[in-house]
Amino acid sequence: MLISMSYHGSCVMIKGTLYLIPSILAEGVIENVIPAGTLEIIRGLQYFIVEEIRTARRFLIKAGISSPINDLTFFIFNEHSVETGLEHFFSPAFEGHSIGVLSEAGVPCVADPGALIVRKAHDLEIRVVPLTGPSSILLSLMASGFNGQNFAFIGYLPSEKNDRNKRIREVEQKMIIQDQTQIFIETPYRNLQLFDAIVSVCNPETMLCLATNITGDEENIVSKPIRVWKTRKPDIHKKNTIFLLYHG
Amino acid sequence: MLISMSYHGSCVMIKGTLYLIPSILAEGVIENVIPAGTLEIIRGLQYFIVEEIRTARRFLIKAGISSPINDLTFFIFNEHSVETGLEHFFSPAFEGHSIGVLSEAGVPCVADPGALIVRKAHDLEIRVVPLTGPSSILLSLMASGFNGQNFAFIGYLPSEKNDRNKRIREVEQKMIIQDQTQIFIETPYRNLQLFDAIVSVCNPETMLCLATNITGDEENIVSKPIRVWKTRKPDIHKKNTIFLLYHG
Numbered sequence: 367m368l369i370s371m372s373y374h375g376s377c378v379m380i381k382g383t384l385y386l387i388p389s390i391l392a393e394g395v396i397e398n399v400i401p402a403g404t405l406e407i408i409r410g411l412q413y414f415i416v417e418e419i420r421t422a423r424r425f426l427i428k429a430g431i432s433s434p435i436n437d438l439t440f441f442i443f444n445e446h447s448v449e450t451g452l453e454h455f456f457s458p459a460f461e462g463h464s465i466g467v468l469s470e471a472g473v474p475c476v477a478d479p480g481a482l483i484v485r486k487a488h489d490l491e492i493r494v495v496p497l498t499g500p501s502s503i504l505l506s507l508m509a510s511g512f513n514g515q516n517f518a519f520i521g522y523l524p525s526e527k528n529d530r531n532k533r534i535r536e537v538e539q540k541m542i543i544q545d546q547t548q549i550f551i552e553t554p555y556r557n558l559q560l561f562d563a564i565v566s567v568c569n570p571e572t573m574l575c576l577a578t579n580i581t582g583d584e585e586n587i588v589s590k591p592i593r594v595w596k597t598r599k600p601d602i603h604k605k606n607t608i609f610l611l612y613h614g
Numbered sequence: 615m616l617i618s619m620s621y622h623g624s625c626v627m628i629k630g631t632l633y634l635i636p637s638i639l640a641e642g643v644i645e646n647v648i649p650a651g652t653l654e655i656i657r658g659l660q661y662f663i664v665e666e667i668r669t670a671r672r673f674l675i676k677a678g679i680s681s682p683i684n685d686l687t688f689f690i691f692n693e694h695s696v697e698t699g700l701e702h703f704f705s706p707a708f709e710g711h712s713i714g715v716l717s718e719a720g721v722p723c724v725a726d727p728g729a730l731i732v733r734k735a736h737d738l739e740i741r742v743v744p745l746t747g748p749s750s751i752l753l754s755l756m757a758s759g760f761n762g763q764n765f766a767f768i769g770y771l772p773s774e775k776n777d778r779n780k781r782i783r784e785v786e787q788k789m790i791i792q793d794q795t796q797i798f799i800e801t802p803y804r805n806l807q808l809f810d811a812i813v814s815v816c817n818p819e820t821m822l823c824l825a826t827n828i829t830g831d832e833e834n835i836v837s838k839p840i841r842v843w844k845t846r847k848p849d850i851h852k853k854n855t856i857f858l859l860y861h862g
Contacts (some may be wrong), residue, residue: 386756397653397744403643476755476762485759488837496753498647498829504752505744508634514724518766518794546766564632581746589736612747 382459384487385411386480387466388473388499389425391606392582396428399581404497405429412437413458413465415483417444422468428505445479452486459492471606473501477521477551502608503549506577509587510547512612517547525556527563534567541572541611548611557602560609561595568592568611576600630707632735633659634728635714636721636747637673638832639854644676647829652745655679660685661713663731665692668795670716693727700734707740721749721856725769725799730779751797754825757835758795760860765795773804774812777804782815789820789859792824796859805850808857816840819862826855 387408390399397405409432416422419440427435441455459465467474467483473496474480487494503519518540523533537548554559564574570593577587578601588600591614635656638647645653657680664670667688675683689703707713715722715731721744722728735742751767766788771781785796800808812822817843825835827850836848839862 383673395651399649399650401645401647401649403646455632473752475755475757475759476752476765478762481759481762483759484757485837488759494757494759494835495833496756496828496835498746498748498753500746501749501752504721504724504749505746508721509723509742511723511729511736511742513731514726515769516767517724520794521763546768580744584742587742587744588783589733 379460380462381462381492382413382462383493383495384456384459384484385464385466386411386474386484386494387555388501389467389469389471390423390428391471391500391502392585392601394582398501400429401498404499407497408466410456410572411466413439413441414465414609415441415443415455415465415480417442417470417478421470425468443483445556447562455483455489456487456490456492459487464509468554476501476503477519483582500581502577502580502606503547505580506575506587506608506610507547509577510575510610510612511589512547512573512575512610514547516545517549519549521550522552523550523560530560530563531567531584532557534564538568538572538611542613545613552609554602554604554606555608557605558599561600562603564609564611565568565592565595570596571614573612573614574601575608575612576602577608577610578602578605580606580608620860626726629740630633630661630710630712631743632707632732633703633712633714633744634722634732634744635716636745636749637669637717637721638676638774639748639750639828640833642830647748648677649743649746652747655704655745659712659714661687661689662716662813663689663691663703663712663713664716665690665726668717673716677814687800691728691762694727695727696814700731703731704738704740706737707735707738720751721747722849724751725747725767727830732822748829750825750828750854753828754823754835754858755795755797757825758823758858758860759837760795760821760823760858761793761812762795764793765797767797770800771798776812778808782812786816786820786859790861798857800855800857801852802850806847809848809850812857812859813840813843815838816859818844821860821862823858823860824850824855825858826850826853827854828854
């Protein structure tokens with residue numbers, strides 16, 4: 367294992383590590399989706415950078431955190447945070463303590479703003495260690511049957527109707543020209559609106575995969591051409607869903 | 615849990631499931647990167663679609679497979695396989711047996727040809743379940759500090775010098791215009807050639823992350839601007855490395 371060191375006068379201090387901690391995607395047995403090695407590292411930590419404290423505490427209790435929950439230190443970083451002044455998050459690392467970054471669901475720094483934290487860690491020469499766990503984007507790509515040798519995750523599409531339809535056309539074009547699977551998401555209560563837009567705009571032979579409740583009891587992953595989706599309404603309303611497009 | 619059924623005359627047969635099984639990326643304790651739930655499913659399987667039998671056997675023994683290794687059935691599917699005639703891989707599923715798809719390293723159907731298997735499973739209405747495990751692409755993206763809200767994995771770049779330089783320029787342009795992290799790989803013995811090309815072609819302020827030996831003892835993940843990389847040669851020769859580009 368690599369050791370990062372910082373020099374304070376004549377004393378050599380071993381810096382803590384920044385661990386990127388995956389969280390669960392759905393209720394259920396945590397050991398089904400988080401490796402024992404990841405759980406062991408989580409249990410030994412006392413400092414966390416989190417999106418929301420309540421969710422983080424619930425997850426850490428489920429993961430069997432060793433320290434009493436009230437002894438843990440939480441720093442909050444989410445979409446409302448500013449990029450400046452992140453240094454103070456890292457003061458525990460300079461005192462030799464490791465820090466965990468936790469996302470609301472799935473792996474941190476993918477489909478969330480956590481990358482800014484990691485970028486700062488690299489600037490400060492703090493070692494960054496990503497831990498294995500479930501990612502709905504990666505799991506849905508695996509299970510879609512679409513091109514996994516060339517793919518893009520593009521986040522959210524615009525919510526305004528005309529902009530969204532225009533963007534769907536662009537995405538479908540990119541899919542064809544670059545032979546690239548296109549992956550995107552929507553706020554769950556708008557899933558059906560996005561579905562309707564895709565079905566009305568895309569070529570009937572374009573393939574659409576809807577991956578819902580990944581790793582949950584009601585996991586459902588279906589890949590069909592648009593012409594088939596035109597005849598059936600998927601059960602995705604207010605359910606976490608990944609949308610994937612690829613050519614037929 | 616959903617149950618897929620097929621009708622053979624008057625008898626209802628419950629179809630097996632196609633499990634997508636992640637493998638390890640580096641030597642070490644398997645429980646560190648594969649969740650207990652994934653291991654439990656692997657141990658109960660008897661039918662596998664694999665890239666190479668020797669690697670698959672070694673992994674399955676390490677995972678603690680329940681059946682004697684000689685009683686397992688392996689179907690081979692790799693880059694030399696043809697797309698037609700995949701149906702026979704699925705005959706165990708129609709007899710009620712589940713089947714595991716195994717990659718050489720990491721998760722199947724990402725950066726390998728396994729997607730064709732999954733596509734066929736969807737055509738045959740066989741349930742596809744992706745299992746959680748380590749992906750060097752996803753782990754390196756998390757740890758890069760680069761944009762995780764918009765990213766593309768584009769596989770290999772051309773190996774011929776002029777084509778490669780042209781492609782690097784295109785990739786850098788796409789990174790800027792689409793604000794999209796660009797992720798790619800190279801055959802390990804050509805890593806340094808690709809590194810030299812990137813450093814000579816890209817803007818000095820463009821950020822390059824090199825993520826080497828992910829999850830291994832010598833894991834090393836470094837994000838620096840090109841101008842800094844110009845002054846240091848990375849230790850990536852013949853080592854599994856993910857290349858990531860993003861703007862400064």
